[in-house]
Structures are given as C-alpha cells and as structure tokens.
Amino acid sequence: xxxxxxxxxxxxxxxxxxxxxxxxxxxxxxxxxxxxxxxxxxxxxxxxxxxxxxxxxxxxxxxxxxxxxxxxxxxxxxxxxxxxxxxxxxxxxxxxxxxxxxxxxxxxxxxxxxxxxxxxxxxxxxxxxxxxxxxxxxxxxxxxxxxxxxxxxxxxxxxxxxxxxxxxxxxxxxxxxxxxxxxxxxxxxxxxxxxxxxxxxxxxxxxxxxxxxxxxxxxxxxxxxxxxxxxxxxxxxxxxxxxxxxxxxxxxxxxxxxxxxxxxxxxxxxxxxxxxxxxxx
Amino acid sequence: xxxxxxxxxxxxxxxxxxxxxxxxxxxxxxxxxxxxxxxxxxxxxxxxxxxxxxxxxxxxxxxxxxxxxxxxxxxxxxxxxxxxxxxxxxxxxxxxxxxxxxxxxxxxxxxxxxxxxxxxxxxxxxxxxxxxxxxxxxxxxxxxxxxxxxxxxxxxxxxxxxxxxxxxxxxxxxxxxxxxxxxxxxxxxxxxxxxxxxxxxxxxxxxxxxxxxxxxxxxxxxxxxxxxxxxxxxxxxxxxxxxxxxxxxxxxxxxxxxxxxxxxxxxxxxxxxxxxxxxxxxxxxxxxxxxxxxxxxxxxxxxxxxxxxxxxxxxxxxxxxxxxxxxxxxxxxxxxxxxxxxxxxxxxxxxxxxx
Numbered sequence: 001x002x003x004x005x006x007x008x009x010x011x012x013x014x015x016x017x018x019x020x021x022x023x024x025x026x027x028x029x030x031x032x033x034x035x036x037x038x039x040x041x042x043x044x045x046x047x048x049x050x051x052x053x054x055x056x057x058x059x060x061x062x063x064x065x066x067x068x069x070x071x072x073x074x075x076x077x078x079x080x081x082x083x084x085x086x087x088x089x090x091x092x093x094x095x096x097x098x099x100x101x102x103x104x105x106x107x108x109x110x111x112x113x114x115x116x117x118x119x120x121x122x123x124x125x126x127x128x129x130x131x132x133x134x135x136x137x138x139x140x141x142x143x144x145x146x147x148x149x150x151x152x153x154x155x156x157x158x159x160x161x162x163x164x165x166x167x168x169x170x171x172x173x174x175x176x177x178x179x180x181x182x183x184x185x186x187x188x189x190x191x192x193x194x195x196x197x198x199x200x201x202x203x204x205x206x207x208x209x210x211x212x213x214x215x216x217x218x219x220x221x222x223x224x225x226x227x228x229x230x231x232x233x234x235x236x237x238x239x240x241x242x243x244x245x246x247x248x249x250x251x252x253x254x255x256x257x258x259x260x261x262x263x264x265x266x267x268x269x270x271x272x273x274x275x276x277x278x279x280x281x
Numbered sequence: 282x283x284x285x286x287x288x289x290x291x292x293x294x295x296x297x298x299x300x301x302x303x304x305x306x307x308x309x310x311x312x313x314x315x316x317x318x319x320x321x322x323x324x325x326x327x328x329x330x331x332x333x334x335x336x337x338x339x340x341x342x343x344x345x346x347x348x349x350x351x352x353x354x355x356x357x358x359x360x361x362x363x364x365x366x367x368x369x370x371x372x373x374x375x376x377x378x379x380x381x382x383x384x385x386x387x388x389x390x391x392x393x394x395x396x397x398x399x400x401x402x403x404x405x406x407x408x409x410x411x412x413x414x415x416x417x418x419x420x421x422x423x424x425x426x427x428x429x430x431x432x433x434x435x436x437x438x439x440x441x442x443x444x445x446x447x448x449x450x451x452x453x454x455x456x457x458x459x460x461x462x463x464x465x466x467x468x469x470x471x472x473x474x475x476x477x478x479x480x481x482x483x484x485x486x487x488x489x490x491x492x493x494x495x496x497x498x499x500x501x502x503x504x505x506x507x508x509x510x511x512x513x514x515x516x517x518x519x520x521x522x523x524x525x526x527x528x529x530x531x532x533x534x535x536x537x538x539x540x541x542x543x544x545x546x547x548x549x550x551x552x553x554x555x556x557x558x559x560x561x562x563x564x565x566x567x568x569x570x571x572x573x574x575x576x577x578x579x580x581x582x583x584x585x586x587x588x589x590x591x592x593x594x595x596x597x598x599x600x601x602x603x604x605x606x607x608x609x610x611x612x613x614x615x616x617x618x619x620x621x622x623x624x625x626x627x628x629x630x631x632x633x634x635x636x
Binding site: 176177180181183184185186187188189190191194198199202203205 | 331332333352353354355356357358359360362364366367368369370379380383384424427428431437
C-alpha cells in the first residue's frame with residue numbers, strides 16, 4: 001500500500017517538477033536576454049554613430065580622423081606609459097607588502113586591507129585638490145613642471161590601483177603555500193630577493209597580470225586627476241573631443257572598449273578561464 | 282665532538298615553552314628520528330636546526346661551527362616538507378637544480394648533478410614534467426633529490442610521508458633510508474608515527490610537552506621504555522596498579538595475583554608501595570612452560586582477529602589485559618569465557634612509575 005501510494009505521488013509530481021523547471025529556464029533566458037540587450041544596445045548605438053562620420057555613408061571616417069589627429073597618439077602613448085609606470089610602481093609596493101603580511105605579519109592584514117581600500121573612500125576630486133595643496137609648495141614642490149607633475153600623477157595612479165592590485169596579489173598568495181615555498185627556497189640558499197623574483201613572482205603570474213590589467217583599465221581613461229594636474233593624457237583628450245567633435249568621441253569610446261576587452265581577453269587566455277594556477281597538488 | 286650538537290636549547294613562544302632544555306649529540310651519518318604527539322616540540326626543534334626559528338636559549342653547533350643565529354640560507358642544511366614545497370613554476374629538473382643555480386655553480390656541473398639526482402630517485406622519465414603532473418610519492422622524491430642536490434651537511438625531514446597513502450609511505454621510507462645510508466648523510470626525521478620511527482632510525486628521540494623523554498635505539502625505546510609516556514606512546518601496553526610485596530625478590534601483587542619483576546631498582550622500594558606496572562601484549566603467552574617466572578590464572582574475555590596477529594582480551598583478577606599472539610592456520614584458540622593460564626617473563630613486567 002505504502003509503496004503504491006508513494007509511486008502514485010511521484011507520478012503526479014514528476015510533470016509538476018518538469019513544468020517548474022521549464023518555467024525557471026524561461027525566466028532565466030528572459031533575464032539573460034534583457035541583460036544582454038541592456039549592455040549591447042548602447043554599445044551598438046555608439047558603434048553605429050561612430051560609423052556615420054561621412055554623410056549618408058557608413059564607414060570608418062571618424063576612426064580615420066581620430067587616428068589622424070596629431071593630439072590623439074601623444075595623449076594615447078602618454079597614458080600607456082603612465083599606466084605601465086603605475087603598474088610597476090604598484091607591483092613594487094604591493095607584492096612585497098602582501099608577501100610580508102602573509103608570511104610574517106598576518107595580524108596586520110585588516111590594517112593593510114583598509115589602507116588599500118582608501119582610494120575607494122576618497123573621491124577623485126577631493127584627492128586631486130589635496131594633492132595640489134600638498135605638492136604645490138616647498139618642500140614638496142612636485143607640480144612645478146609638467147614632468148614632475150607627471151611623476152606625481154603616476155604615484156597617484158599607483159595608489160588608485162591598490163584596491164585591485166592588493167586583492168589580486170593577496171588571492172594569488174593564498175592559492176600557494178607561501179611559507180613552505182619560502183622556507184624551501186631559503187634552505188636551498190636563496191636570499192629574499194631571489195625568493196621574490198624566482199619563486200613568488202612567477203607563481204603569482206596570473207594574479208599580477210589581473211591586477212596589472214585592471215590598473216591599466218583604470219589609468220588609461222582617467223580624467224579628473226589628469227585634468228586638474230594639467231596632463232595631456234587620454235582622459236582630458238577625450239573630454240576635449242566630446243566638446244568639439246560629433247562622431248570621433250563615439251569612435252574613441254569604441255577604441256577604449258576594445259582596449260579593455262583586449263585586456264580581459266588576455267586575462268582569459270593566460271588563466272585559461274580558471275583563475276590562479278597553483279602547484280603542490 | 283659530535284657532528285651536530287644541541288646544547289640546552291629552549292624555545293619560548295609568549296609564555297609557553299615549545300621546547301625546553303633540549304640536549305642532543307648526533308654523529309655524522311646518523312639517522313635520528315624525533316617522535317612524539319602533535320605539539321610536543323619536535324617540529325620546532327627541527328626548525329631551529331634549519332634556522333627557521335631562533336632558540337630562546339641554548340646553542341646549536343654543526344661540525345664545530347656555532348650556527349645558532351646563522352640565517353637558514355647560509356646553513357647548508359637540506360629540508361624536506363610534508364607538503365613537498367616544490368616550486369610549481371619549475372619542472373622536476375629545474376626544481377632539483379634550483380639550489381645549485383642559487384649557488385651560481387657552473388652550467389655543466391648543474392646539469393651533471395641534476396642528472397645524478399634524477400637517477401638516484403628513478404624519475405628519468407619525468408625530468409621535464411611540472412610538479413602538478415606527478416603523484417604525491419613522486420613529488421616527495423623530487424623534494425628529496427632537490428634537498429640532496431646541494432650536498433647538505435644535514436638533511437631535515439619534517440613528516441615527509443604524512444601526506445602519502447600507506448603503501449607509498451612504506452616504500453618511500455625504505456627508499457629514503459637506503460639513499461641516506463648510501464650517501465652517508467646525517468639526517469633528522471620528524472614523525473608522530475612510531476612504526477615509521479622504529480623502522481627507519483639509528484636512534485629515536487621521544488618527545489613530550491617540549492621535553493625529551495628518552496633517547497635510544499629503536500630496540501631500546503620499544504623494549505626498555507624509561508617512562509610511562511614512552512611505553513604508552515611506542516607500541517601497545519597493558520597498564521595496571523600494583524603493590525610492592527617483596528622488594529628484595531622483585532615480587533609485587535596486582536588484585537592479589539603475584540608478579541615477579543626484573544626491574545633494577547625495585548629492591549630500593551618499600552613493602553606496601555603503590556606502583557604502576559606495564560606489560561606489552563606480545564609478552565604474554567599461554568602457559569606451556571610452567572617454569573616461567575609469572576604463570577597466572579585468567580579468563581578469556583574476547584578474541585579479535587587482526588590478520589597476522591590475534592588479540593585476546595583476558596582478565597587477571599579484576600584487571601583486563603590484552604595479549605597478542607601470531608596468527609597461523611593451526612592456531613588453537615581457547616573458547617571465550619574459558620579459564621586458562623598465561624605467563625610472561627619477569628623482564629616483561631615493567632615498573633615505570635609510582636602510582
């Protein structure tokens with residue numbers, strides 16, 4: 001009796017389950033489609049607009065004009081150099097710090113985490129006015145020349161990258177047995193520099209790349225700080241472009257998107273879509 | 282003078298002594314195991330020899346040099362870790378050659394030494410593989426080769442077999458011992474596995490709560506434990522309360538049943554003293570030879586078949602004991618509940634501490 005009643009109830013429940021599963025799948029597809037449209041429509045519209053550089057003809061006229069503009073490439077290359085410099089500076093500060101915190105000072109982790117989060121807390125406009133006030137008078141006269149301001153800008157960009165860089169590096173360090181690898185290298189005669197360069201850095205490759213590319217993405221189009229520090233980088237150039245041109249800003253936005261996507265693609269390519277590679281299986 | 286000496290070495294973390302007044306001399310080529318439960322200080326002692334911990338007090342000398350405060354990368358001490366600690370970004374060959382590259386040795390010398398080490402661990406087919414492509418046993422062999430490649434003065438092994446499965450553990454420990462003997466290298470092996478320590482070591486240091494309980498050969502540690510802790514930790518042991526009856530003749534009583542002991546200082550005890558006696562299960566046998574020192578009546582309580590050994594639970598007086606006997610197809614086991622007689626020699630009755 002019990003068996004037959006159970007069977008009957010399961011027979012009744014099976015189609016119910018199937019229909020609820022189908023309903024779930026339907027709503028999942030609807031939500032996915034809306035999300036895709038939400039992201040794609042502005043992008044497609046921008047791209048379409050960027051192709052209307054010539055009257056009544058779709059083409060890459062706006063892109064041609066953009067790349068032909070004598071101000072574009074210097075601004076673009078200056079932003080790239082700034083980004084690369086900021087990445088190196090950030091790596092130089094964050095990797096040894098995160099490594100040391102993991103290895104020797106784990107109790108300080110919350111403090112370091114809080115410090116690295118400060119760029120999120122302080123708005124860029126507040127940050128740049130603070131910087132100008134502090135570095136525009138002796139003894140820290142760093143805004144006197146264009147080049148010294150640029151150095152200061154790179155330092156600020158490095159600081160802006162801390163939230164991303166620290167978390168990337170910290171995740172990478174958690175994925176490897178830092179203590180055992182360090183001690184193994186020490187017992188084999190390695191000093192701290194050798195350990196960092198030959199053991200820790202190579203095993204954080206993916207984490208470092210993620211942090212570096214995120215930093216790159218932030219720095220490449222940064223406007224507020226660069227503008228107030230009178231730097232001729234891509235951010236201020238884009239702002240100028242928006243004021244004076246019609247189709248080129250859209251072309252610029254698409255180029256910017258392409259650079260970001262290329263950066264994401266590199267992360268996927270290097271990580272194989274699996275995040276940090278680890279050893280010691 | 283001994284090759285490696287630890288003199289009055291202590292290590293204190295906050296208010297707790299992880300290691301206290303540790304004294305040990307290790308001769309060149311000797312294989313010494315630190316054996317003890319978790320938290321007994323064995324790994325801390327090993328890490329002090331490696332240089333990863335600095336002793337709070339005491340001195341460590343290696344081949345006559347004081348290395349107490351020498352950084353780990355200047356000690357020339359090889360270390361093997363439980364987690365293998367192979368560099369994930371390097372192949373087997375690169376891992377093994379790492380120490381030599383750090384020492385800036387010549388390229389051809391590095392290649393020769395790496396090949397020699399790979400042959401030593403029989404992993405010629407895997408030289409270009411990365412650690413994640415190897416099994417646990419293979420990874421630990423690479424770790425051994427990497428530590429030996431630098432020709433260390435001492436090889437330190439921190440529970441190197443703990444992460445491996447039982448069969449690999451047995452074969453790898455034999456391999457480690459064979460390589461150690463062949464190279465004549467001084468080795469310290471940390472383990473909490475008594476069987477591992479007994480099977481591999483020239484000497485064993487049994488540790489408990491940061492202190493050294495006993496140092497001796499595996500034979501001495503097993504057969505002549507000096508403390509109740511050592512007797513209990515190494516092998517199985519029956520413990521019982523007893524009372525001294527005749528100190529001069531080594532007679533004591535447990536639940537009214539008389540036992541004779543061969544303990545050296547038993548004569549110094551006084552009649553009526555309460556003591557604890559310990560007898561290993563394999564020292565009991567059924568009383569086929571009535572001339573043995575201790576022949577006592579017992580009741581068979583239970584019989585457990587353990588493969589090569591049969592464990593029989595007996596009660597003598599009101600106390601339950603285990604006795605172990607080797608299994609054989611013709612073994613005639615008594616019935617449960619039957620009355621029988623068991624015996625043991627007077628040397629088997631250990632008096633380890635006063636009750």
